[in-house]
Amino acid sequence: MSEALDSVDAKILDLIQHDAALSVAEIADRVGLSSSPCWRRIKRLEDAGVIQRRVTILDRERLGLGFEVYCTVKLSLPTKENLDAFEQAITKLPEVVQCATVTGAADYELRIVTRDMHAFDDFLRDKILSLGLVSNIESRIVIRSVKNTTAAPLGLVSPYVSAQG
Structure with missing residues (x-):
């Protein structure tokens, strides 16, 4: 990505990587933007390939695939x-x-x-x-899964300010 991620981008990415079902309005509210600028940021991140796709994570155990x-x-x-x-x-x-x-x-x-x-x-x-x-x-x-996440460790991305704070 040619532009560095800022703290708002990082917050957006953190929100959608944990819940892809959030609406643009919900994301915008949580990061302190109105819907249009928030949507433009998401679109820019998609166009840059930072956001590859949005998926639903299924419970494999409940599906008999444990x-x-x-x-x-x-x-x-x-x-x-x-x-x-x-x-x-x-x-x-x-x-x-x-x-x-x-x-x-x-x-x-x-x-x-x-x-x-x-x-x-x-x-x-x-x-x-x-x-x-x-x-x-x-x-x-695998006997027991201790940690299983799809979340990228955004805190390691430089030079952005932690999205957690």
Whole structure:
């Protein structure tokens, strides 16, 4: 973003990253602006790509999707073609809710959500291993989630003044 975030931008971002259902009028009231200037700021942040999208976070447990696993994946041969093929395949798998290229002995870290251990086993066999690209997978089953947030740590963004104050 070419312009630095000011404290009002930071307050707007803090509000909408915690509750995307807030109306522009509610946000404007909370940050001390009228609706039109507030809407223009939100639009500018969207146009700049700071606000990528607005989503609703679902309770996966209540939906029967409470089985969460982190998998470290190593490709058999990490060529550009294989990396591209793996990444393209992963983007099409709804069970993979997060995928990152990582440093170290592995190539990727996946966060996978599914119904249960059997569904996870089917997922690994039928969708990941069937790609023919993977040499090793190490899985860690989540026992209990201690912290799970989508909120960006806005207090680390310089040079803005804390939105909390």
